Structures are given as C-alpha cells and as structure tokens.
Amino acid sequence: VDEATYLEIIRKKTASLFCSCVEVGGYAAGAPEEQLRDLMAYAELLGTCFQIKDDIFDYFDNKEVGKPTGNDLREGKMTLPLIYALTRTDDPRHDEMVALSHKDILNADEIATLIEYAKEQGGIDYAYSTMERLKKQADEIISKYPQSESTDSFRLIFDYIIERKK
Secondary structure: OOHHHHHHHHHHHHHHHHHHHHHHHHHHHOOOHHHHHHHHHHHHHHHHHHHHHHHHHOOOOOOOOOOOOOHHHHOOOOOHHHHHHHHOOOOOOHHHHHHHHOOOOOOHHHHHHHHHHHHHOOHHHHHHHHHHHHHHHHHHHHOOOOOOHHHHHHHHHHHHHHHOOO
16 A cells, blocks of 8 residues: 555545535535535545544554554554555665565564554654645635634644644
C-alpha cells in the first residue's frame, strides 16, 4: 500500500461518512450548490485527518483511547506512519521491515518492531505534518467565507481533531 492508495481508502471509508453527514445537512438547510461542495471538501479533509490521528493512536500505549497499541497492525491494516517509514529505503532494515509488514499474522514482538521502526523513521512526525497540510487546505476553503463564529468553529474543530487525546 502506498500513501495515495491509503488516502483513497480513507476517503472511501472515514471521510465519506463525514461528507455524507455534511451533504444531508446541507440539503436539509437548503445550502447553495457551491457552498455545499466547499463544505463537503472540507468534511473530506476533516475525515481524513480524523483517521490519520486515529492511526497515530495505534503507536502509543494509552488506556484513555480504548484501543490496544498495535491493533491496526494486528488486524493487517496499514497506517500512514508505517507507510511513510517503509518508503525510507536508506535504512539497512528496510527490506526486513517490508517483508514483516506483509505477513498475514504478526506476533506481539513483530508488531512492536514495526511500531518502533515507524517511529524511528519519522512516521509519526510525517503523519502530523500531513494533518497540518490538510488543515491548511481546509483553511483555504473556509477563507472564501467572511470571518464569523461559524468559520471560527470550523477552524477550531480541525485543531481539536489534530490535538485530541482519544
């Protein structure tokens, strides 16, 4: 799985849920077509960011999150931090980590190895920088509209998604 495929999967799953909610609300409120398109694009970026943050939770032991560390890897799901780490071909362990990531079933030690590899290769930092990039794209959409309590709320929700602890 490469980053483009990963982001497409997120768009079809998590982000599509956000978009559907906005679309239904927009139609119910009688939003103009252009505004509805903007809001759906914003929702897609927000949903993608939400999923990336959820991926990051998989790399840290945090009882508040309610998700065991390495759960996505245990279920065979690739996450953005690991995808990024596996693109770093300059590390001598690269081929070994790629092979490990393709195993159907991973034991606890193998999951821990992949988690540490993703962290060491900058996967977590990359995921955060991706969320910041998505936030800037979303801000460009909202910036088309006059500053108001509503536009401020849209910006705040993006901050919340990136900074959330669970």
